[in-house]
Amino acid sequence: MSRSVRRLREFSETVFATMTARATEFDAVNLGQGFPDSDGPPRMLEIACEEIRSGNNQYGPGRGLPVLREAVAAQRSRDHGIGYDPDTEVLITVGATEAISATVLGLVEPGSEVIVLEPYYDAYAAAIALAGARRVAVPLAADGATWTVDVDAVRAAITSDTAMLIINSPHNPTGSVFGRDVLTELAAVCVEHDLLVLSDEVYENLIFDATHTAVASLPGMWERTVTVSSAAKSWNVTGWKTGWALAPAPLLDAVVTAKQFMSYVGATPFQPAVAHALNHEQEWLRGMVAELATGRDILVAGLREAGLQVHDTSGTYFVVADIGESGDGLQFCLDLPERIGVAAIPVQVFCDDPGPWRSKVRFAFGKQHGTLHRGVERLRLLDSRQG
Numbered sequence: 001m002s003r004s005v006r007r008l009r010e011f012s013e014t015v016f017a018t019m020t021a022r023a024t025e026f027d028a029v030n031l032g033q034g035f036p037d038s039d040g041p042p043r044m045l046e047i048a049c050e051e052i053r054s055g056n057n058q059y060g061p062g063r064g065l066p067v068l069r070e071a072v073a074a075q076r077s078r079d080h081g082i083g084y085d086p087d088t089e090v091l092i093t094v095g096a097t098e099a100i101s102a103t104v105l106g107l108v109e110p111g112s113e114v115i116v117l118e119p120y121y122d123a124y125a126a127a128i129a130l131a132g133a134r135r136v137a138v139p140l141a142a143d144g145a146t147w148t149v150d151v152d153a154v155r156a157a158i159t160s161d162t163a164m165l166i167i168n169s170p171h172n173p174t175g176s177v178f179g180r181d182v183l184t185e186l187a188a189v190c191v192e193h194d195l196l197v198l199s200d201e202v203y204e205n206l207i208f209d210a211t212h213t214a215v216a217s218l219p220g221m222w223e224r225t226v227t228v229s230s231a232a233k234s235w236n237v238t239g240w241k242t243g244w245a246l247a248p249a250p251l252l253d254a255v256v257t258a259k260q261f262m263s264y265v266g267a268t269p270f271q272p273a274v275a276h277a278l279n280h281e282q283e284w285l286r287g288m289v290a291e292l293a294t295g296r297d298i299l300v301a302g303l304r305e306a307g308l309q310v311h312d313t314s315g316t317y318f319v320v321a322d323i324g325e326s327g328d329g330l331q332f333c334l335d336l337p338e339r340i341g342v343a344a345i346p347v348q349v350f351c352d353d354p355g356p357w358r359s360k361v362r363f364a365f366g367k368q369h370g371t372l373h374r375g376v377e378r379l380r381l382l383d384s385r386q387g
Contacts, residue, residue, distance in 0.1 A: 064092025
């Protein structure tokens with residue numbers, strides 16, 4: 001029996017590990033876990049190898065190598081018009097997940113409330129639990145064939161104990177990209193109630209039919225927002241675990257305080273390579289996103305051919321399909337690798353109230369087109385009437 005402390009007992013093996021193990025067991029096409037099956041820019045990879053061979057293999061500075069902090073600050077200024085001091089307002093982390101955990105641990109007192117938008121990335125819930133805080137889930141609202149933020153519901157959920165709101169756009173798992181108008185309205189609520197905001201913008205570059213709004217660029221938000229992003233999804237290096245947090249110094253110092261006792265520093269030789277990508281590989285990035293959009297179209301067509309209702313997705317790696325009101329997404333996804341040789345993720349596991357999301361299933365299209373075509377061929381075997 002697990003000896004986990006009480007606050008972590010709801011967390012066992014992640015759904016990603018469970019479904020990937022099922023995919024491996026049945027040699028399934030893994031359209032569940034959101035990782036690419038191709039590499040990033042060749043020159044970026046070469047630089048990492050050069051750094052290793054040249055001996056750049058020891059601890060770097062606690063806040064990250066200056067070359068990467070400067071590149072991150074330059075990217076935020078270039079792409080979003082937001083200024084950050086690379087010396088005091090940028091922190092390099094071991095992936096975005098560490099940045100998320102360090103932000104909550106460093107800025108949220110035990111017993112405080114943190115609002116998350118449901119469905120939510122499971123790492124948010126774990127970070128809140130580690131901090132001894134309380135999670136308050138506010139469901140997204142249907143918006144045509146996608147979802148958006150229910151600002152009135154967020155306002156209603158705020159109490160005197162509310163310390164932070166976590167925003168994720170482009171949104172995992174739904175693929176929604178929240179519009180500037182709704183985010184501006186949400187920002188006004190945060191200012192009114194003096195809330196801190198953790199803005200998870202990991203998928204900021206993976207946009208197809210929309211425009212990304214950096215939350216810190218909105219009125220009153222720079223001084224209260226910690227923005228998190230990473231190299232993983234933009235540069236196809238999920239295994240490098242190189243992320244970052246950006247915030248005004250009084251907020252970021254609190255994040256640094258927590259982070260320094262989690263990992264102290266990240267992998268040193270990858271940091272100059274990621275800096276190169278941020279500074280010089282925009283053409284590669286545009287090409288990758290165009291390929292990703294084609295992959296989305298391949299998978300969406302296959303899901304529809306299999307008889308599933310498919311929701312719109314304007315960003316991320318993910319598309320949500322509906323298996324029918326009588327279906328149970330969790331059981332569907334547990335059975336799918338053995339049934340037809342495809343793996344997917346049930347959306348209900350990202351919810352405190354799984355009922356409204358019970359029939360929703362997330363598929364990942366951040367794969368080579370050949371992988372997606374194999375998945376689509378197997379999806380043809382699916383009789384959606386069987387759930």
